[in-house]
Amino acid sequence: MKRRSLIAALSVSVLLAACGQPQSPAGSTPQAAAAPFVAGEVLVQLSGGLSAQTLTTLGSLGVQSLETLSRAGGAALLRAQITDGQTVEQKIAQLQASPLVRFAEPNWIYQHQAVPTDSYYTNGTLWGMQGDASTPANAYGSQAAEAWAAGHTGSDSVYVGIIDEGYQFDHPDLRGNAWLNPFDPVNGRDDDGNGYVDDTRGWDFANRDNTVYDGGTRGTLDAHGTHVAGTIGGTANDGGVVGVNHNVTFISGKFLGRRGGSTADAIKAVDYFVDLKARHGLNIVALNNSWGGGGFSQALLDAVVRSARANILFIAAAGNSGTNNDTTASYPSNYDTTAGAGYDNVIAVAAIDRTGALASFSQYGRTSVDIGAPGVAITSSVPSNKYASYNGTSMATPHVAGAAALYASTHAGATAAQIRQAILNAAVPTASLNGKTVTGGRLDVSGF
Structure with a gap:
């Protein structure tokens, strides 16, 4: 029974801070991100562990790891910078096609x-x-x-x-x-x-x-x-x-x-x-x-x-x-x-x-x-x-x-x-x- 999309939830006194737009269907790959995200960055969940060879391959795909957010289950989750000038949407589509990648997505911004x-x-x-x-x-x-x-x-x-x-x-x-x-x-x-x-x-x-x-x-x-x-x-x-x-x-x-x-x-x-x-x-x-x-x-x-x-x-x-x-x-x-x-x-x-x-x-x-x-x-x-x-x-x-x-x-x-x-x-x-x-x-x- 649930759940998915975007919210802005602070309302001070009578001022309601309501911002948000419809998103991609749950679990789908965003093709055109309507909500704000960090420019030039993507989150990349690898299919397996993190190695020097994996980092080299990711580099050839136009991304550079900035930090490892998690290694849960042995699969590394990376915050990565786009290095080849592609848009976030273009880079996500490219990374999703790689067997190294479980998923790639924007680094969304919340309020x-x-x-x-x-x-x-x-x-x-x-x-x-x-x-x-x-x-x-x-x-x-x-x-x-x-x-x-x-x-x-x-x-x-x-x-x-x-x-x-x-x-x-x-x-x-x-x-x-x-x-x-x-x-x-x-x-x-x-x-x-x-x-x-x-x-x-x-x-x-x-x-x-x-x-x-x-x-x-x-x-x-x-x-x-x-x-x-x-x-x-x-x-x-x-x-x-x-x-x-x-x-x-x-x-x-x-x-x-x-x-x-x-x-x-x-x-x-x-x-x-x-x-x-x-x-x-x-x-x-x-x-x-x-x-x-x-x-x-x-x-x-x-x-x-x-x-x-x-x-x-x-x-x-x-x-x-x-x-x-x-x-x-x-x-x-x-x-x-x-x-x-x-x-x-x-x-x-x-x-x-x-x-x-x-x-x-x-x-x-x-x-x-x-x-x-x-x-x-x-x-x-x-x-x-x-x-x-x-x-x-x-x-x-x-x-x-x-x-x-x-x-x-x-x-x-x-x-x-x-x-x-x-x-x-x-x-x-x-x-x-x-x-x-x-x-x-x-x-x-x-x-x-």
Whole structure:
């Protein structure tokens, strides 16, 4: 049941950033790429291992390897530069004809998709956290307040990866839940041998350094990632906002920079979390993906499959173009890992408003979008120790990522497939989502 095409998902206040165009049929070779991609580059999955002879042959085909993104299954995935002046489309067609190549594709560019004592909760602003019987109350909120009343507020032993911009890890509402890597202290060495030196808070794949927050004291960079983090796990009783989890640990996999982010960097971010879980046994239960904008990528789908095999959910924004993802697929939310992992680890999220209506900008799909969650007038943390209200499926997605973490905190040992099913089974039937999502309903974490 799913998935494929392009999205732009940040909407700030009333400004909806909806960009995207129809793409090639799922799994087909793009002949004319409508979505933006990195000029002069292609991603090349080899049929076998990487050798000097293979590199020489690739050179004769007019490409030069810039970096190896993955060696999963013994087949190297390369980010390669075109050296003979051909267009991306021409080079893909040429490479696909070579027996050395499993597939070649563009390096797509992605964009954003946007009872505690905390003041924004007590004054009713955080409607997305409210429940039927909470004070204040809103039946169309995530029902997180109902879970808190039952004593379920999350656990620091549960981890969520934020694949997005970076986030302000010392924000008053985030610093209590921000990861500090105990395996690689700041000393100029790669102590844990994962290829990233001093990745103390995660890694910035966009700028290739360990500085995951670039917003400064008054800047606007990393506002989207900071907002997402606050919804997942803003700490409680400290005067600002509160997230679905009062206690959780989030790690930054920053790949979106000033001009968006590429497929190559998104793949590295996904694999970073898979490696952290495998290498250190971190209980990473979900990856939040509030972004989109490129066409179908076999290389990215393969990375998402690797996350599924690692027992990690991939929670993705449905998109902000107001279109049907069943007919015009949207990536990454339209990916389905069933064939590669034995189950689908993707949860695609639509946005609803405080009245339960499907947001006018939200993409939907009876078979391709799983569930609705609060995504209109969502207040959360932003840089400079401040708060702001954003709209978007970007804002709905972290409610669901937070739900996955909350469920994991009360159901030790639950698999990604079990957590996914629990979230979908708990969805409350909602008129605006009937025939528009797989569940026909909205997020409800009251039983978590």
